[in-house]
Amino acid sequence: TQLLEQSPQFLSIQEGENLTVYCNSSSVFSSLQWYRQEPGEGPVLLVTVVTGGEVKKLKRLTFQFGDARKDSSLHITAAQPGDTGLYLCAGGWDSGTYKYIFGTGTRLKVLA
Amino acid sequence: EAQVTQNPRYLITVTGKKLTVTCSQNMNHEYMSWYRQDPGLGLRQIYYSMNVEVTDKGDVPEGYKVSRKEKRNFPLILESPSPNQTSLYFCASSWTGVELPYEQYFGPGTRLTVT
Secondary structure (H helix, E strand, O other), rough: OOOOEEEEEEEEEEEOOOOEEEEEOOOOOOOOEEEOOOOOOEEEEEEEEEEOOOOOOOOOEEEEOOOOOOOOEEHHHHHHHHHOOEEEEEEEEEOOOOEEOOOEEEEOOOOO | OOOOEEEEOOEOOOOOOOOOEEEOOOOOOEEEEEEEEOOOOOOEEEEEEOOOEEEEEEOOOOOOEEEEOOOOOOOOEEEOHHHHHHHEEEEEEEEEOOOOOOOEEEEEEEEEEOO
16 A cells, blocks of 8 residues: 655644645546645645646645645745645555545644 | 535444445546545545445455445445544545646535444
């Protein structure tokens, strides 16, 4: 089973600051998804990256898939309190199965 | 409204008492899955189903059973719950991608406590 490690685990920043969250694996994934989860709710998809080196932007969020498709990053520009939540990366498919592998998550708190 | 529903949302039970958590989706998705979420461990996949009567183990299947008799329903069964199965459980569904996974839609979660 592949593993996805996210860093940092926790992040508390002031409104307006920039931040980057990392998602790393020793193995290759065919695609990588980023989800955000708010308290009391299930995760909601932000983006899927598929091609090595791919960069996708969603307003102030920039997602990048590593060239070797083993890692990904999420960069938030000028963070806002509404960005507060748990960010999860998810790799699929795992080693010839149809399993998803989720990272351990990054809990972000943006202070006003 | 497209959604995944789970019941119950909260459940406190005792060791050894069989229970079932139901999951239903109204999007005609082929793929359904169960996860558990524990602090510091993220989401871990318990079982998944590619279609009716097709199920397979995720990373943490021990102590759980599933069935997929209808496309819309994917119940999670704990035959003899133990305290280490205390967790937050999520059901999810998506279209089936043979080459690539599609977006998963998650239910609201079921918080289970086994004493």
